[in-house]
Amino acid sequence: MPSTRQYEDYDVGVVGLGYVGVTLTAALLATGKSVLGYETNTAVAGELAAGRLRLAEPGVEEEIRNGAAGGAFAVTTDIRGRKLPPVLIICVGTPIEAGGTTPDLSHLRAATESIAAGTDDDTVVIVRSTVPVGTSRGLVLPILQRRIPEPLIAYCPERTIQGQALAELLSLPQIVGGLTDEAGKRAAELFATLTGQVVPVSSLEAAELVKLVCNCHTDLIYGFGNEVALITEKLGLDAMEVIGSANLGYPRPTLHKPGFVGGSCLTKDPYLLEYSLAGHDHTPRLVTAARTLNESMPVRVGERVLTGLWEQGRDPAEARILISGFAYKGRPETDDLRGAPFERLLPFLTDRVGEIVGHDFVVPPDRIESLGVRAVDLAEGFTGTHAAILLNDHPRYGDIDAAGLMARMDDPALVYDTWRVLPSSTKAMRLGHA
Numbered sequence: 001m002p003s004t005r006q007y008e009d010y011d012v013g014v015v016g017l018g019y020v021g022v023t024l025t026a027a028l029l030a031t032g033k034s035v036l037g038y039e040t041n042t043a044v045a046g047e048l049a050a051g052r053l054r055l056a057e058p059g060v061e062e063e064i065r066n067g068a069a070g071g072a073f074a075v076t077t078d079i080r081g082r083k084l085p086p087v088l089i090i091c092v093g094t095p096i097e098a099g100g101t102t103p104d105l106s107h108l109r110a111a112t113e114s115i116a117a118g119t120d121d122d123t124v125v126i127v128r129s130t131v132p133v134g135t136s137r138g139l140v141l142p143i144l145q146r147r148i149p150e151p152l153i154a155y156c157p158e159r160t161i162q163g164q165a166l167a168e169l170l171s172l173p174q175i176v177g178g179l180t181d182e183a184g185k186r187a188a189e190l191f192a193t194l195t196g197q198v199v200p201v202s203s204l205e206a207a208e209l210v211k212l213v214c215n216c217h218t219d220l221i222y223g224f225g226n227e228v229a230l231i232t233e234k235l236g237l238d239a240m241e242v243i244g245s246a247n248l249g250y251p252r253p254t255l256h257k258p259g260f261v262g263g264s265c266l267t268k269d270p271y272l273l274e275y276s277l278a279g280h281d282h283t284p285r286l287v288t289a290a291r292t293l294n295e296s297m298p299v300r301v302g303e304r305v306l307t308g309l310w311e312q313g314r315d316p317a318e319a320r321i322l323i324s325g326f327a328y329k330g331r332p333e334t335d336d337l338r339g340a341p342f343e344r345l346l347p348f349l350t351d352r353v354g355e356i357v358g359h360d361f362v363v364p365p366d367r368i369e370s371l372g373v374r375a376v377d378l379a380e381g382f383t384g385t386h387a388a389i390l391l392n393d394h395p396r397y398g399d400i401d402a403a404g405l406m407a408r409m410d411d412p413a414l415v416y417d418t419w420r421v422l423p424s425s426t427k428a429m430r431l432g433h434a
Contacts, residue, residue, distance in 0.1 A: 036085055095268065116147050176201065319355075327340060386411070
């Protein structure tokens with residue numbers, strides 16, 4: 001924790017040291033900044049102050065560890081009564097309320113209220129959290145105005161991908177929208193030290209919308225791949241043959257292969273966009289349709305596995321199923337469980353099958369077991385199992401002895417290879433294949 005150094009002497013304050021905050025902190029440290037982190041979770045704060053991370057992200061832990069050891073990085077859980085650094089970047093989570101589609105902005109509100117007393121006329125407050133359009137102006141601005149009549153506020157969205165966040169923070173264009181020209185200029189100057197291209201936009205709202213449309217577009221293109229998969233299943237065709245043939249040498253937008261859509265952003269941001277439009281007499285129908293379809297895919301896989309068990313004479317209630325691939329994706333490798341397909345598949349299967357065991361190449365066993373699933377290695381997971389479901393596309397699936405593992409299974413020995421990571425000769429159920 002900070003001791004001798006005054007809080008205002010750090011170049012930047014990062015508010016919220018979850019995934020977005022800690023990766024941004026690493027990028028700031030990598031470019032020579034000193035960073036004060038503010039984190040209310042005392043356990044996380046203590047680990048970070050000691051240079052330890054809870055997430056797997058290339059290069060990030062090294063920067064945090066070196067920064068903590070060298071004095072360029074410090075963490076505090078209490079900023080009351082303290083003047084803060086000249087630039088404050090809010091990176092707290094904005095989840096969807098449990099069981100609904102409404103954004104929970106309580107963390108953003110609390111973070112803004114916490115820093116307000118430590119700001120002055122020259123403090124630049126940058127919102128990095130993903131928010132509904134209008135949030136920076138409608139929520140953050142009024143709180144800061146209680147102390148400063150004309151606060152310097154900018155919105156600069158995070159747009160990295162798990163598994164290569166640090167590299168992207170130091171290379172991707174950074175969007176900057178300011179409440180005023182001065183706020184936009186100051187924020188752009190900071191991000192210009194991270195990357196070679198800063199993209200200024202006309203307003204806070206334009207910057208907020210950039211983040212949402214980026215992720216909603218990704219959800220849409222993945223959703224179309226899943227729609228093709230459902231079509232080919234009904235017509236008795238192979239989605240990968242259709243999509244691969246359509247793409248080959250054809251200079252039009254590439255069709256994406258079917259698969260799960262996960263992560264904290266892609267599964268949440270369509271709802272933030274829909275919420276943004278609630279008072280404007282418009283429903284983004286393509287966006288909501290894609291989200292509904294993509295959310296249905298894990299359960300559709302579960303239904304096919306149960307049907308396959310019944311058809312092969314195995315009562316699912318007496319079956320053991322292996323779920324492999326708990327992280328929401330395998331490429332680039334991550335241990336991020338947010339928005340992963342198991343979140344919908346596991347509750348569907350739990351009361352319908354005899355036993356579920358779990359495996360992941362990156363997610364630690366204790367995190368799998370915290371979900372109520374016994375963690376196993378692949379050999380144990382396949383042994384005596386009646387069905388196996390591979391949920392992500394980690395490259396290490398390409399190194400396994402698929403035939404040898406399947407020989408360990410009990411009849412009917414069903415394997416659902418959702419990302420087609422096993423050799424095409426492997427007898428397996430696949431998305432988009434009848």
